[in-house]
Amino acid sequence: MTQTRPLVPLDGEAPPRSANDSATTTAPKSRRTQAERVAESDRRMLEAATHLIAKNGYTQTTLEAIGVEAGYSRGLVQHRFGNKDRLLDELIKKIAADHRERLLERMRGLSGINALFCEIDCYLEGMDTPRDSSRAFFMLMQESLGPAPHIRSTFAAISARWHRALARQIENGQNAGQIRVDVDPAREAQLLIATARGLRMQAMLNPQTSDIASAIETFKDGLRARWLKPTTG
Template sequence: MTQVDTQPLRRRTQAARREQSDRRMLRAAAYLIGRRGLHATTLAEIGVRAGYSSGLPVVRYGSKFGLVDTLLAAMDRWCETTVASMTGGRRGLDALKARAEAYIIGARTIPDGAAALQTIIVEARYAFPELQPRIDAFLERWRLGFRDDLLDARRLGEVRSDLDCDAYANLILGAIRGMTIGRFGEDLREVQRELPPLLCEMVRQALALPSA
């Protein structure tokens, strides 16, 4: 094999190594941020915890903002993939229930990521305002997902035609965030089992179709 022949393989190997180092650094970032807070966590500590040099995160992400932005993007992709998998083929309130369960599963099965996200949401509001637009967009996508499920439920006749889908989407997202804050791992198993059906029942009872 010539040097020219080996170049594509070398590039693939380099890409794989970079992908692996990204995963390890993002996991390290989530672990440290969830336990120590965003302000108290340094890029150097993240690099060392990930098993690399203290300077690699600076080279890769440029700043703490760059790393956190990348971490949030990775969380967003995971959420979208998981939600799409769980809601596929479902409609209306059935899709809403699956969507709610998907978000709780994330907090239960990836506790470091959930703790980091909750920390980032709080600190973005008070200490890192440059992150607020990313957080707002992140949460708005969650809210819009619930709103769209409610709109579909309204079209399907599962709820009354005067349902305020935006208001109830806010309520549902708030309930999920409130029930999961500070709770991770197996502590959320009961929440995962009970909250999604309760949310759907709340919508049904509050806006039930009038009896004939």
């Protein structure tokens, strides 16, 4: 039988201790501020939503299920986010922001073609065994074209920002003499995004035969062949 997490009050505070519990307490804990309780409950609800969407998809995930999974009362999700559409919008932005933060940390000191290859690594690594956030993000992207059109604009904005960032890195590579000047940055950025997302889809559709590590290297080899200046013997 599946066990659910114990519910806690709407404000996120733990239930009061019993007399027996207090007898074993060695030191009182300082009370969290309201802002800290709100931040903690929001974090747990978004994590619960990520897990359930990664497992069941958008249409099978309800606000009630998210509240229960997070360990809060069933009405807290609606009380905090208003409706499912707003929660999903916040979730998508959070996943994208977390990925960007990890990416920028790895890209520190890189530019041009090295930065571009770092982007490919960060986007595709782990797709043979994807984390909940990666799977949820990609599932929601697909569902934005079907049962969840209200989140399509959020994904479109994320894609546009990514396209601009990649095009700038290609231009940086051209300015540094790493990439041929006749390469069209905007078109190459578009093709890069399409290929990376296609590889992710293949990994999700058939993970048993997916080999992302090999696909990443093949992808990079193809980019080198198109972008780099031919060497003369």
